[in-house]
């Protein structure tokens with residue numbers, strides 16, 4: 001299976017279906033980036049972050065923002081929520097007898113995540129887990145490397161998790177690695193995802209913003225600016 005990328009504001013985004021992305025990630029090690037408009041806006045101001053995204057082995061459109069942006073540019077690509085791809089990867093790797101490492105979230109959240117995953121996926125093989133509040137990246141990277149996991153899930157928020165994976169990648173070239181934002185909080189049962197109807201309507205971002213109004217500053221003005229830039233790209237390129 002070959003990658004087929006489409007371009008949005010300078011970044012290549014893979015056009016795989018969910019199942020194809022899962023299979024591709026399962027057989028191709030490297031960094032998976034779950035891209036969204038906030039990341040694209042952050043990358044515009046940070047060359048190092050921009051390079052991390054460009055160098056990723058797989059870039060999936062995480063939310064409705066990138067899906068709409070791609071549609072404006074004439075590409076019909078369905079969004080692949082990182083939290084769902086992450087869970088599907090856990091199940092796939094576990095069924096294949098492969099091992100998993102998890103890093104991120106608060107100490108009680110990562111413990112509960114590990115406990116819940118072990119109940120939900122009985123054949124899971126977790127060889128390493130650590131909370132996401134540490135100062136010495138290198139020490140954690142060395143510990144993960146020693147555990148030689150096949151799949152690494154990193155939930156430190158963006159762009160921290162993407163930089164962390166970039167550093168880990170050189171030491172663990174045969175692992176599949178994905179940044180998962182706040183997914184462990186959901187898996188631990190600390191935060192609820194939007195009800196399915198909101199998800200299906202592409203309004204999970206609105207639900208989260210109503211629940212956590214402090215998130216408003218993350219989507220405004222980033223989201224409308226993103227749509228404007230995409231329209232400009234469509235009109236003038």
Ligand code: UDP
Pocket residue numbers: 104105106131132133134155156157158160180181182183184185
């Ligand atoms: N987090 C962490 N270490 C940090 C900062 C954040 O482990 O230094 C965790 C935090 O506990 C939460 C996740 O990273 O579980 C970030 O969640 P958020 O919903 O902000 O993710 P994003 O929307 O950025 O993908």
